Amino acid sequence: MIRADDAYDVVVIGAGLAGLSLARQLLLASPRRILMIDRRAELPPRRQKVGEATVQVSGFYFSKVLELEEHLLREHYLKYNLRFWWKTPGRANDAFEDYSQSYIRSFSNVPTYQLDRNAIEAELLRLNAACDTFQCQHSATNIDVRFRSQEPHVVTFEAEGGARTVFARWVVDASGRGRVLARRLGLQRVSPILHGSSFVWVEGLVNLEQFTNCPSREIPRMPIRRHIGHLPFWLATNHFCGEGFWLWVIPLQGRTSLGLVYDIARVSHMDVDTAEKLIAWISREFPLFRRALSGRRVIDHGCFRSCSYDCERAISAERWALSGEAGRFTDPLYSPGGDLIALHNTLIAHAIAGDDASLPSKCAAYDRLMRAWHDAYVPSYAVSYDALGDQRSMNLKYTWELAVYFAMYVFPFINDLFASEAFIATYLRMMARLGRINDRLQAFIDAYYRWRKPRRANTAVPTFHDFTASAELRIAESAFYEVGVSLDEARRVLSAQAANLERLARIIVMQVVAEVVGDATVADDASLRAAIDLDSLRFDPSQMDEWCTGARGTAMQASR
Ligand SMILES: Cc1cc2nc3c(=O)[nH]c(=O)nc-3n(C[C@H](O)[C@H](O)[C@H](O)COP(=O)(O)OP(=O)(O)OC[C@H]3O[C@@H](n4cnc5c(N)ncnc54)[C@H](O)[C@@H]3O)c2cc1C
Numbered sequence: 001m002i003r004a005d006d007a008y009d010v011v012v013i014g015a016g017l018a019g020l021s022l023a024r025q026l027l028l029a030s031p032r033r034i035l036m037i038d039r040r041a042e043l044p045p046r047r048q049k050v051g052e053a054t055v056q057v058s059g060f061y062f063s064k065v066l067e068l069e070e071h072l073l074r075e076h077y078l079k080y081n082l083r084f085w086w087k088t089p090g091r092a093n094d095a096f097e098d099y100s101q102s103y104i105r106s107f108s109n110v111p112t113y114q115l116d117r118n119a120i121e122a123e124l125l126r127l128n129a130a131c132d133t134f135q136c137q138h139s140a141t142n143i144d145v146r147f148r149s150q151e152p153h154v155v156t157f158e159a160e161g162g163a164r165t166v167f168a169r170w171v172v173d174a175s176g177r178g179r180v181l182a183r184r185l186g187l188q189r190v191s192p193i194l195h196g197s198s199f200v201w202v203e204g205l206v207n208l209e210q211f212t213n214c215p216s217r218e219i220p221r222m223p224i225r226r227h228i229g230h231l232p233f234w235l236a237t238n239h240f241c242g243e244g245f246w247l248w249v250i251p252l253q254g255r256t257s258l259g260l261v262y263d264i265a266r267v268s269h270m271d272v273d274t275a276e277k278l279i280a281w282i283s284r285e286f287p288l289f290r291r292a293l294s295g296r297r298v299i300d301h302g303c304f305r306s307c308s309y310d311c312e313r314a315i316s317a318e319r320w321a322l323s324g325e326a327g328r329f330t331d332p333l334y335s336p337g338g339d340l341i342a343l344h345n346t347l348i349a350h351a352i353a354g355d356d357a358s359l360p361s362k363c364a365a366y367d368r369l370m371r372a373w374h375d376a377y378v379p380s381y382a383v384s385y386d387a388l389g390d391q392r393s394m395n396l397k398y399t400w401e402l403a404v405y406f407a408m409y410v411f412p413f414i415n416d417l418f419a420s421e422a423f424i425a426t427y428l429r430m431m432a433r434l435g436r437i438n439d440r441l442q443a444f445i446d447a448y449y450r451w452r453k454p455r456r457a458n459t460a461v462p463t464f465h466d467f468t469a470s471a472e473l474r475i476a477e478s479a480f481y482e483v484g485v486s487l488d489e490a491r492r493v494l495s496a497q498a499a500n501l502e503r504l505a506r507i508i509v510m511q512v513v514a515e516v517v518g519d520a521t522v523a524d525d526a527s528l529r530a531a532i533d534l535d536s537l538r539f540d541p542s543q544m545d546e547w548c549t550g551a552r553g554t555a556m557q558a559s560r
Contacts, residue, residue: 011168018324019174020124037140044121048300058338059112079112080235090460094287191308198303199259206256227464243389275301317359331381350419379442387449403476407497411479440537447539472504527555
């Protein structure tokens with residue numbers, strides 16, 4: 001006999017962002033009995049946690065799905081997009097106006113936030129604990145799970161000096177890098193991405209605008225404002241970029257988070273593995289930070305030799321699932337961690353709400369979708385990371401990636417389409433096609449970056465680029481306003497968006513070809529654009545001139 005006190009609908013292992021969000025999502029839907037168990041005595045911990053920047057999917061998830069909008073606006077900063085910075089050759093680069101920048105000038109209509117992780121976790125814990133059916137066990141050790149197919153799973157652990165056994169229909173692992181179930185079930189897989197990270201919290205706001213050679217009263221009217229405008233760009237997730245590495249600068253209330261992420265072939269972990277070494281490295285690489293960080297109190301520091309890993313599967317009809325870093329993680333460059341939490345939790349919540357008979361097909365579809373989201377990102381991080389070292393290459397890369405993100409990730413998520421098996425089938429077909437294009441395009445951009453590197457003009461003049469100069473990116477963003485769509489309408493929107501993305505891929509290729517052959521007219525030549533075979537795309541400068549002549553000839557013959 002199972003005592004009623006020991007019977008739960010769901011046991012969640014780990015009270016971090018993933019676990020607490022899942023509990024909130026489940027409790028908002030119905031009063032389920034949830035037991036959360038965590039090894040920590042203090043929840044949330046006071047130390048720095050990474051995962052501070054949100055993007056549109058996670059921003060929507062935390063504010064709208066979890067109904068935290070007021071808390072977010074009260075306790076966290078609204079994020080002013082992602083903003084990239086590059087040093088300008090021939091300049092001292094000790095002032096913000098020396099740097100080239102790429103950005104979006106307006107705020108996103110699907111708002112994003114800079115999270116103080118400990119503050120949002122404290123709020124989630126408070127809201128969950130206010131429900132009678134939620135319990136949280138701190139200081140739990142030696143957690144083990146015995147899976148049973150017909151009966152509730154058996155979860156054992158030690159806490160408060162004794163052993164406890166409980167029973168649960170579902171067990172969800174949200175233990176982050178503890179990876180309790182992945183280890184237990186042998187699901188761990190390595191990732192092709194080999195990137196490390198070192199990060200600090202420093203006291204106070206690093207307001208980039210103040211690190212200038214301009215007298216302070218003239219800052220509001222600096223000529224650079226013609227490009228960047230007047231919004232406080234310190235609210236952005238500011239990325240200072242170099243070949244194979246980037247530094248994030250994220251404002252939190254009363255403190256600033258800075259973190260270096262690097263390809264281990266480009267930066268040695270030994271050079272950045274303490275707060276002092278990291279700050280020295282940053283100040284050498286980006287002289288602006290000599291001013292910004294000198295004399296600042298360091299509040300905390302952490303590092304990972306390796307950020308990325310994969311897992312075999314993340315949800316099973318045997319009534320277990322993984323969410324957050326307990327499953328897989330790619331790379332922080334575009335802040336996908338919160339998005340993965342949003343997607344996994346949403347699918348897990350739908351699986352838990354369903355009946356057992358529907359689980360095999362549902363979990364198979366959900367697992368394929370979770371994998372597709374992960375795999376689609378891998379080439380961006382594993383293939384073309386060096387392109388971070390060049391503004392023009394990165395402008396092309398990010399325009400593509402952001403347009404794919406807006407159309408293929410944000411649009412379905414804000415319409416809650418991902419739980420539908422019928423939608424997933426259509427979606428995965430389109431993602432497979434886009435995935436093949438993406439593989440080719442990422443390799444193409446990487447090769448272009450290497451070709452361009454010795455040829456770049458060292459003009460000593462910073463350049464400014466607004467990503468929304470791309471009409472195709474604006475079309476992708478217009479999907480934010482396609483809301484409340486039926487399944488058929490969603491398919492139509494996605495088909496149109498996929499066609500727009502293919503067009504964007506062709507435009508990007510032609511911009512590169514125009515530069516390589518030294519003929520600007522090539523970029524706008526519709527017949528050349530149409531002649532590109534995206535399935536066999538390769539960056540081969542020696543063939544480009546000949547290819548343009550041939551394709552133009554064929555187009556002329558066809559028009560006669
Ligand atoms: C360098 C870096 C930068 C990142 N930046 C971003 C970003 O800007 N934006 C973004 O969205 N994502 C980012 N991410 C990803 C983000 O950090 C994760 O998505 C997020 O922290 C995962 O939260 P979680 O709840 O899965 O794990 P955690 O927050 O680590 O929570 C796990 C919980 O499980 C508990 N636990 C662990 N082991 C056990 C055990 N054996 N028994 C019981 N309990 C256990 C822990 O005590 C903890 O409370 C970044 C990742 C890295 C590596």
